Amino acid sequence: MGGGSGVTSPLDAIPDLNELFTQRRAAAWAAAPLAEEEVPPTNPPGGPVVVGCHGGAGATTVAGLLDPPGRDEGVPRSWSLTLAGYGARVVLVTRGTVAGADAAGRMVTMARSMVPPLALVVVSDGLPEPPAARALFRLLAARVGQVVRLPYVGRWRYLAAPPLPREVAALPRELRRPVSLLRALAGEAH
16 A cells, blocks of 8 residues: 555554544543432342343353352343342443443443442453453453453353352363452452
8 A cells, every 4th residue: 555644554543443432432431420329238148239231241140150149130221229239239241342341331330320349340252352442441440349351161152051150169260260359359348
């Protein structure tokens, strides 16, 4: 390609687009209004509320990996109903994609209007995380208790439901460390 524009391929412009997207999303999250709702300050027995930032995020699997299991709320329609009686015990779940990071940003903003989430669980789809998603997750890390990355478990694709043992040692090796961290975070808030 010629022309002196400095761009040798259409792909050379992608990092600039990723940076622009990241900056715009961060500005939109910061400008989002926060709701003024009351949440009961109780912490009933059981695991935390596990909320998907978008459909297919993996909230059901993450809820089942906790011990005791979390209350799977899917994608909430109403934060006040989702959090009723659970106080500060919320775990958000998203996929490690740009769309997932964007949805997580909106969900973190909504959740923080009532309670800072214990964790944002980023579920891998088996591919490398896009640079724009990684940048957005770094921005979100300051707004949640912890970002926990859950690796992709390929063999679970062939099962109707993944086995969710109570013992960490019985989990696939790649899940032991993140699940232990997540269980510790959920237990500390109990």
